[in-house]
Amino acid sequence: MFRNLRINIFIYYFLTVMSFLFFSYYFIDILKVEDIYLFSFIVLCFVILSGLFISKLAVDPLVDYVHHLQALSKETLHELNLPISTITTTTQMLAKNIDDEKVLKRISRINNACNMLKERYNELDYLIKMQSEQDVKEVFFVDDLVRLRVEFLQRLYPHMKFHLDLSTMEIFGDKTGLSKVIDNIIDNGVKYSRDSTQIDIKIENNVLMIQDYGIGMDEVELMHIFDKYYQTNKDMQGFGIGLSLVKRFCDKNKIELIFESSKNVGTKVKLKFKK
Known part of the structure; x- marks a missing residue:
């Protein structure tokens, strides 16, 4: 993706420079335009249009990529929430019916690991909201x-x-x-x-x-x-x-x-x- 983007920007930049040189030669040497203000105005319009097009060419693919990445992150977080909740509920139910201390310690370790996963889940959700400039x-x-x-x-x-x-x-x-x-x-x-x-x-x-x-x-x-x-x-x-x-x-x-x-x-x- 980014390789093609670099190539497209380079090609457009090269064509823009060549076009600028050609029009400068055409206006100055062929049309013999002596009005420096008219020439400067035409050059300014040309530069502005070229800048707008290059910025659009460079930024739009990145914006699409970021939006796609955010959507994927939200979907992944949503999918993670269900197994975390399932593990927590299941271990709590198991702990109620077990008296063996060794087994209870193992269940406790599972709960602790699950709590750490919840922390990472909350942090990812927080980062996504921050990147989306949502009010947190x-x-x-x-x-x-x-x-x-x-x-x-x-x-x-x-x-x-x-x-x-x-x-x-x-x-x-x-x-x-x-x-x-x-x-x-x-x-x-x-x-x-x-x-x-x-x-x-x-x-x-x-x-x-x-x-x-x-x-x-x-x-x-x-x-x-x-x-x-x-x-x-x-x-x-x-x-x-x-x-x-x-x-x-x-x-x-x-x-x-x-x-x-x-x-x-x-x-x-x-x-x-x-x-």
């Missing part, structure tokens, strides 16, 4: 969202202890996007905690604070944490693309993002929401 904002309670995210992450990191001190906070915003931000910050806190197993999360005065007690960062590292692919520890994943996405989300939604960190003390992240 809604009214929700940040404290309830934090509890849900901690409940999900607790299953991934059973050794961690999450201490919650959450005041009620209701906002109108991008719930799915904020979920990804919270997950990313907590995930980084866990990965860089080393021997510490504590994460403190607090909501007070329209501020969401997430604090870990891990390796921390110095002033130089703090200056680069939002750079793409930057990592404070090359042996770990984290503080790479994730925090640059967090920064972009906060800037877009007018959330003040503050990092406070000290070496071997830990890192505190604050999200300040407008009242």
